[in-house]
Amino acid sequence: MNYLIPLMVVIPILAALIVNIFGGKDKTVKAISIVVAIAIPVIAIIAAVGIQYFGGHDPALLASSLPSNLMGTLVASYNTGIVYVFENIERIFIFLMGIVAFLAVLTYFAEKKEVSGPYLYLIFMGIASVTALMLSNDIFNMYVFFEITALTQVGIIIASSTEDNYEIALKYLILGAIGGPILLLGIGFILGTIGSVNINDIVFAISNNYVNPYAPSLVIGFALILFGWLYSAGLPPFHTIKSAVYSKARPNGSAILQGFSVLCMLAFGIAMYKIFAYVPYFNTAIIVFAILAMALSIAMSAMEVDFRRMIAFLAVGELGFIALGFGIGTQYSIAAALFQAANEIVITALLFIGFGTVYYLTKTSDTRKLGGLIAVDSKMAIMVLLGGFALAGVPPFNGFQSKLMLVQAALDAGYTELAILAIIVSVVIFFTFVKAFHTVYLQPKPKDLKFAHEKIPKATVFSVAVLLIICLALGIFPNIVTDVFIPFAGGLI
Amino acid sequence: MALYQKFLDSIKGLKSSLSKDPTTMDNVSGAIAAEFLIFVSLILAALVLRHVSVVASIVVVLLVAVLFFTNMPLAGKIKSEQSDSLEKMTFYVVIVLGILVAVIYWGLRYV
Structure with a gap:
């Protein structure tokens, strides 16, 4: 039994409860938070690959003790409990999410003297939920943890105390009241048809023709789960509310929120791919939403004058690249999508925290009121610029490697149009980012620009530097992760 | 003067x-x-x-x-349609849900 697997979920939940209890005692809360934030990526690294059967429900052992009339039936192979699967792909994503969470918490402590117990509670509870989402092999269990993640996202916006945060949180809740139940309804259709919510059981039942793969209940289940996936990821038509959510949280909170969205997208995307890849035009449906996400979000970001909203739209647009990789549906494209997802967690966190320093200094995110900030901290400005290059896909950063993989995969699969589109979208991302950078850092400082803080905290500079180093490392040595992603993608198709 | x-x-x-x-x-x-x-x-x-x-x-x-x-x-029109208005967001969410279910459920019968 590998107890480190469930501990990846248990430890952040315990930390969430403890920091909330010790809410008023800043030093204790900070100490616990830092220790736990370090522990999460460390456990992800040291834990051995394995499977955790909750309640000891190992199907191989149970099968031998079944009554004779059940032996050899479909039910005999079913998993009767929740199963967590921890492989190297989960290791990479939980590690990256843990690193981002640690740096975001560190930045939060540096920028805010009085720490909020509920805010940290929400962050740790969210981390526990997305970790469970990545580990779980049970779509109902995934739904439960996804709903907890969605609620923590709402809570993080409310606890952020920014302008209009309550309004956006309420709107996200209302739209979630459509997306969440629809996802659950889809899972209900699957359960009703197959009798199990374990992904392996569902795949086994469908691939061995125990059920009609085109049964109306399965087809409608696919449609509803696809819609739920759009909601969980923030793909159109949920891209507007998702970008609003990112832009209304504190910059360190936004860094975590976008990581949550990427992991939710991956977990449900992989599950959907395992179960429904046989459905005709499955890939086409995903490509449609990928194109919509890229075109609409990046077009919106190009027209945006609020830099936090601009980065938020860029983050949602980048999700389109991940979806595109899944939509093309080859081993190489899915590996590129996974690589792009890993990169997005890091790059977007860098930009949220890095550009967040502008908001920290001036308390405004309106680019029309900003300028000349390179004089305040040129090192930070350069790191943000390099982060923008990574996002746009400029070598030698990680964004370049994943986008190159994606373009090559599109060309290999015969989707020349999608390869061209990916390149054009990257060019517009570059243009949008450079435009915002020029406005905020390089144009003359407006006379009426006032500063709320004089200096950027060292911890924030450290966080951005670490994220930039990861971007560079993954750009120069992409095989650190692609050696894991390519075989995984091969097993998926 | x-x-x-x-x-x-x-x-x-x-x-x-x-x-x-x-x-x-x-x-x-x-x-x-x-x-x-x-x-x-x-x-x-x-x-x-x-x-x-x-x-x-x-x-x-x-x-x-x-x-x-x-x-x-089109950019201006698309921008106004993608505002933070709850009515517009709900409208598009419901429209997409309807299209998805209709196309996938009835569309797959003819594949």
Whole structure:
């Protein structure tokens, strides 16, 4: 039994409860938070690959003790409990999410003297939920943890105390009241048809023709789960509310929120791919939403004058690249999508925290009121610029490697149009980012620009530097992760 | 003096009317980039249809081109449709849900 697997979920939940209890005692809360934030990526690294059967429900052992009339039936192979699967792909994503969470918490402590117990509670509870989402092999269990993640996202916006945060949180809740139940309804259709919510059981039942793969209940289940996936990821038509959510949280909170969205997208995307890849035009449906996400979000970001909203739209647009990789549906494209997802967690966190320093200094995110900030901290400005290059896909950063993989995969699969589109979208991302950078850092400082803080905290500079180093490392040595992603993608198709 | 005052007032009026207008070179360049991106995306998305049917792809490309040129600029219209208005967001969410269920449920019967 590998107890480190469930501990990846248990430890952040315990930390969430403890920091909330010790809410008023800043030093204790900070100490616990830092220790736990370090522990999460460390456990992800040291834990051995394995499977955790909750309640000891190992199907191989149970099968031998079944009554004779059940032996050899479909039910005999079913998993009767929740199963967590921890492989190297989960290791990479939980590690990256843990690193981002640690740096975001560190930045939060540096920028805010009085720490909020509920805010940290929400962050740790969210981390526990997305970790469970990545580990779980049970779509109902995934739904439960996804709903907890969605609620923590709402809570993080409310606890952020920014302008209009309550309004956006309420709107996200209302739209979630459509997306969440629809996802659950889809899972209900699957359960009703197959009798199990374990992904392996569902795949086994469908691939061995125990059920009609085109049964109306399965087809409608696919449609509803696809819609739920759009909601969980923030793909159109949920891209507007998702970008609003990112832009209304504190910059360190936004860094975590976008990581949550990427992991939710991956977990449900992989599950959907395992179960429904046989459905005709499955890939086409995903490509449609990928194109919509890229075109609409990046077009919106190009027209945006609020830099936090601009980065938020860029983050949602980048999700389109991940979806595109899944939509093309080859081993190489899915590996590129996974690589792009890993990169997005890091790059977007860098930009949220890095550009967040502008908001920290001036308390405004309106680019029309900003300028000349390179004089305040040129090192930070350069790191943000390099982060923008990574996002746009400029070598030698990680964004370049994943986008190159994606373009090559599109060309290999015969989707020349999608390869061209990916390149054009990257060019517009570059243009949008450079435009915002020029406005905020390089144009003359407006006379009426006032500063709320004089200096950027060292911890924030450290966080951005670490994220930039990861971007560079993954750009120069992409095989650190692609050696894991390519075989995984091969097993998926 | 009266003439000078009139001139000064007209300049002040012009300045205040300009300051109300948020349009800058950045906005214009952003809007043009968005316009091109939307157009190119629509055409390329229509071209992807060739994997399903070449004839359908040609028809849709021509339709998209005609619709685009008769309705441009689209970027502003798309921006106003993607505001934070709950009504608009809910409208599009429900529309997409309806289309998805209809296309997948009934569409797969004819595959």
